[in-house]
Amino acid sequence: MDDFEKDINLSSDRMIDNAEVTDILEESETALEQSKDGVKFALEDADSEAQRAALVEQIKDVSVDKETIATQQLSDAEAQPEESIEEITGRTLSPGRLVLKRFFRSKLSMTGLIILVLLFAFSFLGPLFKNDCDFIYGEQESDRTHAVKEMYTTEYNITSDSSYEIYDSDGNNTVYIVTFSSPTTMLAPSKTHLLGTDDKGYDVFSRLMYGGRISLTIGFVVIILETFLGVLLGGLAGYFGKWVDQVVMRLVDIFSCVPTLPMLMIVGVAMESLNMYGPERLYIMMAFMTLFGWAGTARLVRGQILSLREQDFMLSAEASGLTVRRKIFKHLIPNVIPQLIVSMTLGLGGIILTEATLGYLGIGLPAEYATWGNMINSAANNTILANYPNLWISPGIFIVLAVLGFNFVGDGLRDAFDPKARR
Amino acid sequence: MDNNIENSKLQVAPAAIGGTVYDESEQSGAPDYLLKVVNLKEWFPIKTSINKSNNVYLKAVDGVSFNLKQGKTIGIVGESGCGKTTLGRTILRLYEPTAGEIIFDGTHIEKLKGEALRKLRPNFQMIFQDPYSSLSPRLTVGEIVGEAVRTHGIVPKSEYKDYIVDIMKKCGLQPHYFERYPHEFSGGQRQRICIAKALALKPKLVICDEPVSALDVSIQAQVINLFEDLQASEKLAYIFISHDLSVVEHISDEVGVMYLGNMVEFGSKKALFSNPMHPYTQALFSAVPIPDPDTKIKRIILQGDIPSPAHPPKGCKFHTRCSKCMDICKEVEPKFKDYGDGHCVACHLYPQD
Numbered sequence A: 001m002d003d004f005e006k007d008i009n010l011s012s013d014r015m016i017d018n019a020e021v022t023d024i025l026e027e028s029e030t031a032l033e034q035s036k037d038g039v040k041f042a043l044e045d046a047d048s049e050a051q052r053a054a055l056v057e058q059i060k061d062v063s064v065d066k067e068t069i070a071t072q073q074l075s076d077a078e079a080q081p082e083e084s085i086e087e088i089t090g091r092t093l094s095p096g097r098l099v100l101k102r103f104f105r106s107k108l109s110m111t112g113l114i115i116l117v118l119l120f121a122f123s124f125l126g127p128l129f130k131n132d133c134d135f136i137y138g139e140q141e142s143d144r145t146h147a148v149k150e151m152y153t154t155e156y157n158i159t160s161d162s163s164y165e166i167y168d169s170d171g172n173n174t175v176y177i178v179t180f181s182s183p184t185t186m187l188a189p190s191k192t193h194l195l196g197t198d199d200k201g202y203d204v205f206s207r208l209m210y211g212g213r214i215s216l217t218i219g220f221v222v223i224i225l226e227t228f229l230g231v232l233l234g235g236l237a238g239y240f241g242k243w244v245d246q247v248v249m250r251l252v253d254i255f256s257c258v259p260t261l262p263m264l265m266i267v268g269v270a271m272e273s274l275n276m277y278g279p280e281r282l283y284i285m286m287a288f289m290t291l292f293g294w295a296g297t298a299r300l301v302r303g304q305i306l307s308l309r310e311q312d313f314m315l316s317a318e319a320s321g322l323t324v325r326r327k328i329f330k331h332l333i334p335n336v337i338p339q340l341i342v343s344m345t346l347g348l349g350g351i352i353l354t355e356a357t358l359g360y361l362g363i364g365l366p367a368e369y370a371t372w373g374n375m376i377n378s379a380a381n382n383t384i385l386a387n388y389p390n391l392w393i394s395p396g397i398f399i400v401l402a403v404l405g406f407n408f409v410g411d412g413l414r415d416a417f418d419p420k421a422r423r
Numbered sequence B: 001m002d003n004n005i006e007n008s009k010l011q012v013a014p015a016a017i018g019g020t021v022y023d024e025s026e027q028s029g030a031p032d033y034l035l036k037v038v039n040l041k042e043w044f045p046i047k048t049s050i051n052k053s054n055n056v057y058l059k060a061v062d063g064v065s066f067n068l069k070q071g072k073t074i075g076i077v078g079e080s081g082c083g084k085t086t087l088g089r090t091i092l093r094l095y096e097p098t099a100g101e102i103i104f105d106g107t108h109i110e111k112l113k114g115e116a117l118r119k120l121r122p123n124f125q126m127i128f129q130d131p132y133s134s135l136s137p138r139l140t141v142g143e144i145v146g147e148a149v150r151t152h153g154i155v156p157k158s159e160y161k162d163y164i165v166d167i168m169k170k171c172g173l174q175p176h177y178f179e180r181y182p183h184e185f186s187g188g189q190r191q192r193i194c195i196a197k198a199l200a201l202k203p204k205l206v207i208c209d210e211p212v213s214a215l216d217v218s219i220q221a222q223v224i225n226l227f228e229d230l231q232a233s234e235k236l237a238y239i240f241i242s243h244d245l246s247v248v249e250h251i252s253d254e255v256g257v258m259y260l261g262n263m264v265e266f267g268s269k270k271a272l273f274s275n276p277m278h279p280y281t282q283a284l285f286s287a288v289p290i291p292d293p294d295t296k297i298k299r300i301i302l303q304g305d306i307p308s309p310a311h312p313p314k315g316c317k318f319h320t321r322c323s324k325c326m327d328i329c330k331e332v333e334p335k336f337k338d339y340g341d342g343h344c345v346a347c348h349l350y351p352q353d
Helices: A002-014 A019-045 A050-088 A095-105 A106-128 A203-240 A244-257 A262-275 A280-291 A294-309 A313-318 A324-361 A370-378 A382-387 A388-419 B002-012 B084-091 B113-124 B141-153 B157-172 B175-179 B189-200 B217-234 B243-251 B269-273 B280-288
Strands: B035-047 B054-070 B073-077 B099-104 B125-128 B207-208 B237-241 B254-259 B262-268 B336-338 B344-346
Touching: A002 A280, A095 A106, A106 A388, A203 A244, A203 A280, A203 A294, A203 A324, A203 A370, A203 A388, A244 A294, A244 B254, A244 B262, A262 A280, A262 A324, A262 B099, A280 A324, A294 A324, A313 A324, A313 B125, A324 A370, A324 A388, A324 B141, A370 A382, A370 A388, A382 A388, A382 B099, A382 B113, B035 B084, B054 B084, B054 B099, B054 B254, B054 B262, B073 B084, B084 B125, B084 B237, B113 B125, B113 B141, B125 B189, B141 B157, B141 B175, B141 B189, B157 B175, B157 B189, B189 B217, B217 B237, B217 B243, B237 B243, B254 B269, B262 B280
Parallel strands: B073 B237, B073 B254, B125 B207, B207 B237
Antiparallel strands: B035 B054, B035 B099, B254 B262, B262 B344, B336 B344
C-alpha cells in the first residue's frame, strides 16, 4: 500500500503546478482511502485463512485499479494543457511546411525515403571503406591475392625408345604438368566475396556499389536536365501563348512521336562504330535521354501555366504592374513546383530502368564499367542465368528497390501536395 | 468652366455609333475628370476565320461612355453577364480594348503598351470579386501587399517595412499577419489583404469588382465603411461594380445601369433612384427588398433570360424582355440621350429628337 501511495506522490511531484492534476490525485486518494477502510474492516471480520487471502487479493486489485485510473486521468490532464498551449501560440505553417508534415506522416513515403537513403549511402559511401573492409574491392579489380597456383601432376614413364630423356633432380623420368588456374572467377558467395565474383573475377558486391553510383547519377542528371528544359520551354509556351505556344508544342509533338528506346539503340550502335568506349559514351547517352524525355515535362508545365495564367491572382499581378520575370518566377513557377517534383520523382525510376535496359542490351556503357544494367547483362548468358543467380539477381533487386523507392516518394509527395487531403 | 460646357454639350450630342455618347472632339482628358471612357468596346472572338468579316464576336462591352471625377464614386449595376466585370477589366487594360478611348488623367491608356503601361499601373488598381483566388497562394501577406511597392519604388527602401505595416493597419490587418499565408485567413480578412495590396500603390482610381459579394453581411458593412474612410482620407475615385443595389446606393455618387454590354441609363444617384426612367432600371429597382412588411411593392418580374451577347437582339437589346415594348423597339436602336442634369437614358419611351 505504501508503495502505491509513494507512486502517487511521485507522480504528483512531477505535475506539482498543475491544479487539475492535483485535484484528480486528491480524488483518487480519498477514494482509495475509503476503499481501503472498507476492505480493512472486512479483513478484521474475516475468519478463515482463505477468506483473508481473498481479501488481500481484493486490496491489491483495488489499489491496482486506482493506480490505473489515476495514471489515466493524469495522462489525460497532461495532454489537455499542451493542446491548448499550441492553439494559443498558433504556430503557423507555411504551405511548404504543411506538405512536409503530411509527407512524413505517410508510412509509404517514409518507406520509400528510407530505401532511397540506404541505397544512396550504400552506393556513394560504401566504396570509401575499400581499405577498411576486406570484402570491398575496386570497380575493375579482380581478386589476385587469392589467386592460387594450383599444381596438377601427371605421371607417366617415358619409353626408352624416345629420342630424348628428361630427368628430374631425383633422377626420375617423370613429367610434371603445372597449370596456373584463375579460380577467382565465378566464385560462390563467401566471407571474402559476399555475392561471389563474376566471369572476369570482379567482386559482385563491390560492383553493386559502383553500379549504383552510375545508375543513380544518370537518373538525377537526366531528370534535372529534362526538368530544366521542360520548365523553360513549357513555361515560355504557356506564358506567351500564340505562335510561341504553337512552335513549342509542335516540337513537343515531334519528340514524343520518336520512340525512345530504338533511337537510343541507334545512338549506342553509332557510338560503337565510332570506337567510343570511354565515359564519354555515358555523357552522350545522358544527353540523348534528356533530348527524348523533356517533352512530357514541357507539356505538363505548359498546361499548368495555361490554367494558372487565367487565375485572378495573375490578373491581379498584371494589374499591379509587376515585371514579366517576377510574374513567371514568383507567381507561376512556385505553383507548378508541386507537380514538377512529383513528375521528377516518378520519372527518375523510369530513367534508371531505361539505363538498365540499355545496359542489358549491351549498348550502354562498356561492360567493364559497373552499372546495374551492365551487371544484369550477364544473365544474357544461359550458363550464368541457370547456374549463377548471384550475378544477376542482386542488381535486379537493387533496380526494383530504387524504382519502388522513387515511386513511393513520388506518390507520397503527390498526396502531400494535394490540398484536398484530409489533414 | 469652358470644359464643363464642352462636356455637357458632349453628353447632349447623340452618338452616331452604338447609340452612346461619342467624343468627337480631340480635347480629351479634361483636367477635372480623372477618367474618361469613350465608346469603349470589348469584343471577344468566339469564331475566327481568315476572312475577318466572317469572325463571330461576343460583344461583352459594346460602346460604353462615362466620366469620373477625382474622389467620386461611380456605381455600375446590372444582372450577371451584362459586361460589368469586363468593363472594369478593360478600363484597367487587363483586356485589350477592341475600340474606344480610355483617358486616365490626360493619358490615352488604350494606346499604351509594355513598359509605359506597366509604369503607369500603380495609378489604377483593382479589387477582385473573389478574395480566394485573387491572392497568390505561395506568397506571404507581407509579400503580397509589398511586392509591387518594391517593384515601383513607391517608398524608399528604408521605410518599406514600416509603410507596409502602416497600410496593413489602415486596412484592419494586424502587423503580425505579415509572415502568414493567405490560406490562413477568412474571406473578410482576405478581402482586406486585397484592399491593402491595391492601396499600397497609392492609386488614384480603384475599380472594385463586386468586392463585397463574396462576404457575409456583417463583414460587407465593415468593408464598405473601410472603402468610405479611405476615400475620404486618400481622395480615391472608385468604380464600384456590383449587383447589390443597396450597397451601390449607399456608396455611389453616380450610377450606371448596364444591360447586355450597353449602358442603358446613367445619372446621379439621387436622380436614378428617385426617378428610374428605363424599364430595365425600373424592373431592377423594384426587386430591392424594403424592410417594412406593410409596404406592398409592385414587383416587375422580367420574363426569360438575358439574351446571348454573341447574338444580341436587333433594335433595342432589351425589347425581348421589356413590358413596354413597342414596334419601333424591335427595329431601331434607341439613342443614349441626356434628359436633364446628366440623367441619360437609351429608350424609345422618351423623345428621341
